[in-house]
Amino acid sequence: MSQVKPIESSNDFVIKFANVNGSGSASANELFARAIMRMGVPVAPRNIFPSNIQGMPTWYEMRVSAAGWLGRRGGCDLMVAMNPQTWDRDVAEIEPGGYLVYDSTKSLPRSRFREDITVLGIPLTAMCNREYTDARQRQLFKNIMYVGALTALLGIDFAVVERLVADQYRGKDKLIGANVNALRLGFDHARANLPCPIGLRVERADGVGDKIFINGNDACGLGAVYGGATVAAWYPITPSTSVIEAFSSYCRKYRTDPDNGMARYAIVQAEDELASIGMVIGAAWNGSRAFTATSGPGISLMQEFFGLAYFAEVPAVIFDVQRGGPSTGMPTRTQQSDLISCAYASHGDTKHVLLFPEDPYECFTLGAQAFDLADRLQTPVFVLLDLDIGMNDRLCRPFDWDDSRRYDRGKVMTAEMLDAGKNFGRYLDVDGDGIPWRTIPGTHPTKGAFFSRGTTRNAYAKYSEAGTDYIYNMERLRHKLETAKKLVPAPVLQPASQPTRFGAIHYGSTSPAMAEALSLLEQQGIHVDALRVRGFPFADEVIEFIHAHDEVFVVEQNESGQLRMLLLTEGEIDPKKLIRVLHYDGTPITARFIAGRIADALSARKVTPIRKQVAS
Amino acid sequence: MTYLAKPKLLRSDAPRNAVGYTRRDYEGAISTLCAGCGHDSISAAVVQACFDLDIEPHRVAKLSGIGCSSKTPDYFLGASHGFNTTHGRMPSVLTGAALANRDLIYLGVSGDGDSASIGIAQFAHAMRRGVNMTYICENNGVYGLTKGQFSATADKGSKSKRGVVNSDTPIDLVALALQLGASYVARSFSGDKEQLIPLIKGALRHRGPAFIDVLSPCVTFNNHAGSTKSYDYVREHNDAVNRLDFILPRDKIETSYPPGSLRRIVQHDGSILHLRKLDADYDPSDRVGALLYLQERQALGEIVTGLLYVDSGAEDLHRHLNTVEKPLNQLGDAYLCPGSKALEALNASLR
Numbered sequence: 001m002s003q004v005k006p007i008e009s010s011n012d013f014v015i016k017f018a019n020v021n022g023s024g025s026a027s028a029n030e031l032f033a034r035a036i037m038r039m040g041v042p043v044a045p046r047n048i049f050p051s052n053i054q055g056m057p058t059w060y061e062m063r064v065s066a067a068g069w070l071g072r073r074g075g076c077d078l079m080v081a082m083n084p085q086t087w088d089r090d091v092a093e094i095e096p097g098g099y100l101v102y103d104s105t106k107s108l109p110r111s112r113f114r115e116d117i118t119v120l121g122i123p124l125t126a127m128c129n130r131e132y133t134d135a136r137q138r139q140l141f142k143n144i145m146y147v148g149a150l151t152a153l154l155g156i157d158f159a160v161v162e163r164l165v166a167d168q169y170r171g172k173d174k175l176i177g178a179n180v181n182a183l184r185l186g187f188d189h190a191r192a193n194l195p196c197p198i199g200l201r202v203e204r205a206d207g208v209g210d211k212i213f214i215n216g217n218d219a220c221g222l223g224a225v226y227g228g229a230t231v232a233a234w235y236p237i238t239p240s241t242s243v244i245e246a247f248s249s250y251c252r253k254y255r256t257d258p259d260n261g262m263a264r265y266a267i268v269q270a271e272d273e274l275a276s277i278g279m280v281i282g283a284a285w286n287g288s289r290a291f292t293a294t295s296g297p298g299i300s301l302m303q304e305f306f307g308l309a310y311f312a313e314v315p316a317v318i319f320d321v322q323r324g325g326p327s328t329g330m331p332t333r334t335q336q337s338d339l340i341s342c343a344y345a346s347h348g349d350t351k352h353v354l355l356f357p358e359d360p361y362e363c364f365t366l367g368a369q370a371f372d373l374a375d376r377l378q379t380p381v382f383v384l385l386d387l388d389i390g391m392n393d394r395l396c397r398p399f400d401w402d403d404s405r406r407y408d409r410g411k412v413m414t415a416e417m418l419d420a421g422k423n424f425g426r427y428l429d430v431d432g433d434g435i436p437w438r439t440i441p442g443t444h445p446t447k448g449a450f451f452s453r454g455t456t457r458n459a460y461a462k463y464s465e466a467g468t469d470y471i472y473n474m475e476r477l478r479h480k481l482e483t484a485k486k487l488v489p490a491p492v493l494q495p496a497s498q499p500t501r502f503g504a505i506h507y508g509s510t511s512p513a514m515a516e517a518l519s520l521l522e523q524q525g526i527h528v529d530a531l532r533v534r535g536f537p538f539a540d541e542v543i544e545f546i547h548a549h550d551e552v553f554v555v556e557q558n559e560s561g562q563l564r565m566l567l568l569t570e571g572e573i574d575p576k577k578l579i580r581v582l583h584y585d586g587t588p589i590t591a592r593f594i595a596g597r598i599a600d601a602l603s604a605r606k607v608t609p610i611r612k613q614v615a616s
Numbered sequence: 617m618t619y620l621a622k623p624k625l626l627r628s629d630a631p632r633n634a635v636g637y638t639r640r641d642y643e644g645a646i647s648t649l650c651a652g653c654g655h656d657s658i659s660a661a662v663v664q665a666c667f668d669l670d671i672e673p674h675r676v677a678k679l680s681g682i683g684c685s686s687k688t689p690d691y692f693l694g695a696s697h698g699f700n701t702t703h704g705r706m707p708s709v710l711t712g713a714a715l716a717n718r719d720l721i722y723l724g725v726s727g728d729g730d731s732a733s734i735g736i737a738q739f740a741h742a743m744r745r746g747v748n749m750t751y752i753c754e755n756n757g758v759y760g761l762t763k764g765q766f767s768a769t770a771d772k773g774s775k776s777k778r779g780v781v782n783s784d785t786p787i788d789l790v791a792l793a794l795q796l797g798a799s800y801v802a803r804s805f806s807g808d809k810e811q812l813i814p815l816i817k818g819a820l821r822h823r824g825p826a827f828i829d830v831l832s833p834c835v836t837f838n839n840h841a842g843s844t845k846s847y848d849y850v851r852e853h854n855d856a857v858n859r860l861d862f863i864l865p866r867d868k869i870e871t872s873y874p875p876g877s878l879r880r881i882v883q884h885d886g887s888i889l890h891l892r893k894l895d896a897d898y899d900p901s902d903r904v905g906a907l908l909y910l911q912e913r914q915a916l917g918e919i920v921t922g923l924l925y926v927d928s929g930a931e932d933l934h935r936h937l938n939t940v941e942k943p944l945n946q947l948g949d950a951y952l953c954p955g956s957k958a959l960e961a962l963n964a965s966l967r
Contacts, residue, residue, distance in 0.1 A: 208967075210963075210967070211967075212963050212966035212967055213966055213967065214966050222962075225952075225953075225954065226953055226954065226959075228949065228952040228953060230715075230716070230944035230945070230947060230952065231712060231715045231716060231944060233708075233711075233712060254954040254958060255952070255954075257940055260940075261938070262938050262939060262940040262941070263937060263938050263939050263940065264939075264940050264944070264947055264951055264952065265939075265944070266715040266934075266937050266939050266944060267937070268711065268715070268745070268933075268937075270708065270741070271737050271738070271740075271741040272737065274705060274708065274738075275705070275707075275708040275711075275737070275738055275741060276708075277708075278701070278702075278705045278707075278708025278709045278711075278712065278738070279708050279709070279711050279712035279715065280712060281701075281709055281712060282679070282699070282701075282708065282709035282710060282711060282712025282713035282714075282715075282716070283712035283713060283715050283716040283944075283945075284712070284716075285699060285709070285712075285713060286677065286712070286713040286716035286717050286720075286945055287716055287717065287945035287946075288712075288715065288716035288717075288944050288945040290712060290716070304702050305702060305705070308701065308702050312699075398963040398966075399959050399962065399963055400956065400959065401953075401955060401956045401959050402956070403955050403956050406949055407949050407952075407953075439697070440945065441674075441677045441696075441697035441713070441717070441720060442674055442675060442677070442697070442717065442719070442720050443674070444674060445672055445673070445674050445695070446674070446695055449673075449674060449694070449695050449696055449697050449698075450697065450698075451689070451690050451697075451698040451699070451700065452697075452698065452699040452700065453699075453700035454700075462645075463645070463690065
């Protein structure tokens with residue numbers, strides 16, 4: 001029926017599920033993604049969901065890539081259109097030669113389809129109505145049934161899916177049987193009535209290895225457990241809420257005293273974000289490792305406290321899962337738009353430490369490291385992830401931990417040190433790194449107590465409004481932030497295959513799309529050195545990288561080029577040198593977008609192939 | 617000014633308490649508040665209460681918000697750690713501190729602007745959460761540091777120094793605290809140390825949120841005719857529900873009062889509160905009754921002082937969260953980090 005040759009592709013395509021939210025589709029879709037991974041083929045799924053509980057459109061986009069590209073590709077080769085509300089746009093989105101799977105219980109006029117795609121109808125509602133009487137079951141198993149049909153259509157081994165269901169519902173035999181039955185109904189129907197397999201196929205491969213599949217928010221929660229956090233205070237906000245849910249669940253598992261069932265942690269759901277960060281600061285001032293998780297609007301609300309923590313020099317860890325803002329603004333869409341509001345958060349001259357994890361593995365490692373850095377530097381540390389890595393399961397390196405590692409609690413003066421006559425000035429730079437010593441309340445009966453306040457004090461924490469004391473303090477803080485440059489995680493360089501005048505700087509969730517874009521560009525003979533920034537204040541290598549190139553693309557997911565602004569200011573860089581590559585429609589950035597923008601920019605400059613110039 | 621150290625002239629024969637400290641050891645820097653400020657009397661009452669209770673100063677953490685009242689923690693307990701936080705946010709910082717170390721005594725000092733205006737949410741939620749603390753609101757109905765604006769506790773119809781009449785309904789923090797679940801609720805007057813010191817002592821030994829609203833006239837901006845928070849006004853309208861004697865467990869039970877006029881309350885730690893009743897009908901264990909009494913008297917233009925409510929069996933936030941007995945800030949790496957083996961098992965479950 002189609003005029004265009006159907007797409008033929010093994011282990012490299014995009015499937016998109018168009019669903020209604022609250023219909024139970026998410027777990028079925030995830031099951032399918034896991035089944036493909038069990039076949040040894042890397043998958044990167046992304047939930048595109050509304051800020052709503054039930055009834056609005058939601059999509060689950062699944063990139064299948066034997067090459068291991070985990071960024072969003074763009075386009076859709078197979079659409080599973082289960083939502084009549086979005087039918088037209090869903091059908092329109094399919095690539096020419098692509099495939100459409102739909103519920104054919106009610107016949108649709110020919111005009112609602114396209115000529116250049118393969119249409120695969122399955123009477124899912126009718127099949128469910130025959131099989132089940134309960135309305136809820138009819139809905140839930142409809143999803144499982146299409147997973148069964150897809151298993152057949154893509155040539156996936158049914159036994160793999162069956163085993164997966166058994167693993168997922170271990171101990172709940174009734175659920176295993178019911179789910180396998182629904183899978184089997186869909187599978188058999190497709191086998192009997194549709195051309196299985198279609199041009200898109202999943203074939204056994206060895207691309208997954210020992211990788212794990214987890215989302216960044218869960219990894220942050222786990223990182224906080226491993227990082228030694230004992231106090232978490234928070235206020236619910238999308239898309240960060242599950243950081244705390246994960247922390248809570250890992251704490252129940254790992255931090256419950258085996259002898260008496262008591263908690264080696266405290267989690268408080270505060271009345272708002274101001275109270276959340278206040279509790280974090282109080283706990284950290286009192287010697288506990290403490291954190292909060294929030295998103296842009298929460299960051300705005302916490303501003304005054306960030307300033308207090310900065311100047312009173314109290315460690316605090318903030319996980320900011322970035323999204324669009326403010327108010328009801330794009331809470332379920334991803335962005336990297338809080339850099340500026342975190343980097344210089346609060347009134348007065350402040351500068352904060354920021355970490356940029358690229359995936360769940362780094363959410364875990366940088367999440368844990370954030371607590372060491374906060375204690376070492378006695379300042380708030382922000383872990384800036386975003387919805388794309390926070391709320392989507394992602395294949396990543398397995399977590400690891402060195403058991404010989406000890407927490408770096410930083411410069412904490414003990415009762416013994418005070419008794420030994422150590423000079424204690426709470427805001428005195430005795431070591432030349434700008435970092436003073438602190439004492440924890442209750443340390444010593446007569447020595448080491450001090451009164452914490454903002455900046456109206458001298459190096460010994462005594463009240464002072466003297467300009468000289470203020471300047472001493474500000475210069476020491478500036479020095480401390482210089483020290484921070486050496487402590488934040490170093491940038492990661494991905495050099496081009498040959499020397500080039502062009503560079504690209506990126507960070508966070510852009511990473512997989514960037515890696516793929518570099519590969520696409522290399523194929524076109526365009527060579528770009530890439531640097532992934534992992535921390536702020538910028539390590540010297542970041543600024544050196546810019547100086548080493550004629551032009552540097554700064555690739556990020558916000559409208560104003562916030563990392564670029566930070567680079568310009570902090571590195572005193574000529575603005576002409578840093579070229580914006582900005583993606584900010586709320587969807588994750590794609591390799592096609594990045595490669596396209598960079599190629600366009602270079603062709604606009606009439607750049608002859610770089611290898612010729614460099615060769616001379 | 618407070619950056620001038622207080623002279624350390626200590627008489628060798630100064631009386632020492634059971635933990636070996638003199639009263640001077642509980643003092644702080646010299647106050648910078650206006651001469652005659654009610655807040656300084658409250659600071660003195662805190663010093664006396666801690667001395668009498670044999671509390672080691674470094675076992676107290678004192679926290680405050682912003683305002684004249686919130687400056688005072690610098691003026692007592694100089695050997696305690698203190699934290700002058702942000703305006704209206706002391707309760708959250710104190711809550712966090714209390715979570716980190718359940719063994720210290722937490723003293724929060726705030727004012728009426730700090731607690732009833734900008735910080736009313738945090739005030740309310742710290743009370744309902746059951747934070748183990750003594751929360752003193754030094755209430756003068758006026759913003760002193762910014763020179764005389766009304767606060768949310770200013771009575772309707774009261775006059776500012778500039779002659780402006782307040783038309784807003786006042787917030788009664790005592791009534792709020794009662795409603796929100798504070799388990800020790802009292803009101804006193806900065807000029808009445810006989811009443812105030814035992815109330816502070818009882819609060820310090822109470823487990824759970826203890827709130828004391830202390831009317832503390834502002835000598836500069838709110839001590840004029842027409843003010844309902846002036847010394848004269850408060851003295852004239854004060855209705856004390858009881859007189860409190862605070863007794864440590866080691867002391868013998870007081871017997872100097874006639875039976876029937878005494879009510880004995882044993883707190884969780886064995887300390888004893890003796891309420892010497894002035895009003896025969898007053899029952900401090902009845903939260904609803906306390907609210908009713910408060911409002912009846914308020915309608916008559918009276919300010920009720922004394923211990924309005926105490927629940928000696930109250931549970932605090934740590935009990936609700938079931939946290940371990942050892943302070944969280946003292947748990948070592950081995951108690952906190954699950955280690956590589958657990959991580960390997962977790963990795964396996966994520967494939």
